Amino acid sequence: MCAYAMPSGIEMINRAKEKDGTPARVLLVGVGGYGRVYVQATRKLESDGLAVISAVVDPLAENSPEWPALAEAGVALFKTVEEFVQSENEADLAVISSPIAFHADQACAALKAGMNVLCEKPLCATVEDARRMVQASENSGGFMEIGYQWSFSRAIQDLKSDVMAGRLGAPERLKTWVSWPRGSNYYARNTWAGRIRDGKGRSVFDSPANNAAAHFLHNMFYVLGASRSSAAKPVSITAECYRANPIENFDAACCRVETREGADVLFYTAHCVKKKMSPAFQFIFEDATVDYPDSGEIVARFKDGRQKSYGDPQQDRMRKLRHCIRRCQDPETDTVICGPRAAMSQTLCVNAMQATPTHEFDPTMVKVEDQGDGVKLTHVPGLEDAMKEGFERDLLFSEMNIPWARQARHIDLTAHL
Ligand SMILES: NC(=O)c1ccc[n+]([C@@H]2O[C@H](COP(=O)([O-])OP(=O)(O)OC[C@H]3O[C@@H](n4cnc5c(N)ncnc54)[C@H](O)[C@@H]3O)[C@@H](O)[C@H]2O)c1
The missing domain is CATH 3.30.360.10 (Dihydrodipicolinate Reductase; domain 2)
Incomplete structure (x- = not known):
């Protein structure tokens, strides 16, 4: 027997739903490249009533094949996380799938604004930025997960x-x-x-x-x-x-x-x-x-x-996203x-x-x-x-x-x- 048995995806989601029926509001940072996988996975969770895409941050969103459908659905677009934070929009989870150089600043800004964070791997480039991310996550009331799907x-x-x-x-x-x-x-x-x-x-x-x-x-x-x-x-x-x-x-x-x-x-x-x-x-x-x-x-x-x-x-491979959605809805039931x-x-x-x-x-x-x-x-x-x-x-x-x-x-x- 394992010391810890992770619940299945469906179990995780059903528990989250029972606890709080409100879909988690997701900010997608980077919607091209690997970000496309997150757009598709979040849309699936959206159709299941578990998440809603609240906005996108991507200065080049129009280059992503996912953007036309998002735009048609009325999803707001911002060039920076700071612009999003200053807007009327709100999110429970920022999913960061931008180039490596932006991970630290965007993750820290999102945490500071009260969002939880799922940041793509690798953590960042420099050790200094890594320390900043550790500090930001430990000093915030939210959580930060790094998207190494094997983990x-x-x-x-x-x-x-x-x-x-x-x-x-x-x-x-x-x-x-x-x-x-x-x-x-x-x-x-x-x-x-x-x-x-x-x-x-x-x-x-x-x-x-x-x-x-x-x-x-x-x-x-x-x-x-x-x-x-x-x-x-x-x-x-x-x-x-x-x-x-x-x-x-x-x-x-x-x-x-x-x-x-x-x-x-x-x-x-x-x-x-x-x-x-x-x-x-x-x-x-x-x-x-x-x-x-x-x-x-x-x-x-x-x-x-x-x-x-x-x-x-x-x-x-998207268990990481469901885990974060569930934590947004029910922070008590799981740890990082x-x-x-x-x-x-x-x-x-x-x-x-x-x-x-x-x-x-x-x-x-x-x-x-x-x-x-x-x-x-x-x-x-x-x-x-x-x-x-x-x-x-x-x-x-x-x-x-x-x-x-x-x-x-x-x-x-x-x-x-
Ligand atoms: N988990 C995995 O299996 C997996 C697979 C591929 C890539 N990744 C990770 O995903 C991240 C992105 O990699 P990629 O190959 O998709 O990169 P990419 O450059 O191909 O795409 C990045 C996306 O971010 C956008 N972007 C650029 N600058 C931005 C900014 N300042 N703010 C917000 N968005 C911005 C781009 O327009 C693009 O849509 C990297 O950290 C990479 O390691 C993870």
Whole structure:
């Protein structure tokens, strides 16, 4: 039995309805890109009578295919959160799905104005902004959740419960690898992809570790957190960063992180790859090994022969939104699942990675492949294999005598504990 069993989505919503029939008023900040998923999910909740879209903040809303229907429905549009706050409109929940550079200011402004916040991952770019978000959420009467959907999944919650209760024994080593190709269209979709700072000088730190694969780095800290809403703390990191695409920041990296909780965390990720593989992880505990093999089920195999399946953390990706809607309607029944303090371990690692040099792959190693419709995929043949081998052997690229690998940099993070 798990120490904590999350109610199903329907149970959550029915309980919220019983408690208070008023639909939660939702402010959508960013309605293009991933924000489209929130528009669709909120509209669904709207048709179920559980939420109502009170307004949109997006300076470029008209570029979103979702905007015409919202405009037709009479949804008010604002260019900034501050403009919304000064208007007649009100909201119970601000859902922030804007570019990374805006997360901190918008989340803090929304909390200050009395709204609750569901802010997309990653938490933000800089550690300073992360601290500001932690303070703002802890000093406010509302809540802030960070939208790492795995953390809200039944599978991860059940695994975390078992880890917290010591059912798997002491954690020893957690490792994850993720090979996700991204073509030129990914980097061209906005003005900040692949950037260290945006055009206005705001920190973005966009990379696989701080965007598409951020989920899986965060997940390892989250699973190890001593309480339901906390994550393990990085004590030091040894990292290597590489670049093949014509971008400002890195597009491949690996790192080993020592945690205050005693276990090591290993992470391998790249966008300059041809084969989409994983995310796959293996978490090694004193009494069990937990595997998530390339989009399957999470399974723990105990040394005494028992086996336990936790399901697939990819299921039900909008549980995070329903959780927040329910909390708006009935704050008494639940606590934070993944707040800014838990999400900050990933930010600390990413800031340290930004402080390590990015090595360019030798141009003779890099292939550029035409994928049609003007899309080009820049990739380094063999990089997937290097990641997989590092994952299997618990070694960084530079520790495997790979000719292109360059020395890792070690950074102490104890000052942030
Ligand atoms: N949870 C997930 O699985 C997932 C998946 C993709 C992206 N994301 C996250 O969603 C966020 C947005 O990423 P994206 O790829 O959709 O970005 P994007 O740049 O493609 O789209 C961002 C949207 O925000 C709008 N926007 C720009 N400036 C704004 C501002 N100042 N205020 C409000 N809106 C503004 C844009 O017009 C656009 O509609 C990022 O934090 C990203 O990491 C999460």
